[in-house]
Amino acid sequence: MSSKKLHTAGKLTLVGLVLALVVTTVPTLLTQAHDVSLIKKTITIEMNEFSYTVDGVANGPVNLKVGDVTTLIFINKGKITHDAHFGTDPDLKGRLFNNNIVAPFDMLVLEAGERAQLTFTAKTAGTFELGCFQPGHYEAGMKVAFVIQN
Numbered sequence: 157m158s159s160k161k162l163h164t165a166g167k168l169t170l171v172g173l174v175l176a177l178v179v180t181t182v183p184t185l186l187t188q189a190h191d192v193s194l195i196k197k198t199i200t201i202e203m204n205e206f207s208y209t210v211d212g213v214a215n216g217p218v219n220l221k222v223g224d225v226t227t228l229i230f231i232n233k234g235k236i237t238h239d240a241h242f243g244t245d246p247d248l249k250g251r252l253f254n255n256n257i258v259a260p261f262d263m264l265v266l267e268a269g270e271r272a273q274l275t276f277t278a279k280t281a282g283t284f285e286l287g288c289f290q291p292g293h294y295e296a297g298m299k300v301a302f303v304i305q306n
């Protein structure tokens with residue numbers, strides 16, 4: 157059972173050119189739609205109740221460089237659904253970032269045990285957040301700094 161659950165309605169562009177995004181329950185990742193030799197950096201982000209662990213470091217941060225082709229591998233190690241939004245200005249009523257930086261995706265949703273891979277090139281430096289907007293999760297601390305440097 158493979159699923160792909162994305163909101164694509166959001167505000168377009170800022171940081172990323174999203175090259176590929178795949179959600180799968182299969183332990184091995186994934187079909188690549190592009191040249192994997194271009195990927196400069198791979199970061200593994202585990203989701204739990206209620207935090208992200210970034211390359212083994214609890215609560216991040218995620219550090220990227222402008223121009224690098226970067227792959228984020230998300231793994232939901234928790235027992236409940238988690239998601240991933242990228243941006244600034246959290247809207248806790250709307251359950252999203254008002255300033256959503258990853259085009260064309262508003263978010264990525266993973267059920268327990270699911271994995272996803274997101275490959276993109278960061279275009280703009282800045283300090284953003286990665287956050288989970290399942291009810292109460294962001295407020296419980298499920299967020300990390302998402303920093304893109306020149």
Ligand SMILES: [Cu+2]
Nearest residue numbers: 238239288293
């Ligand atoms: Cu969550």
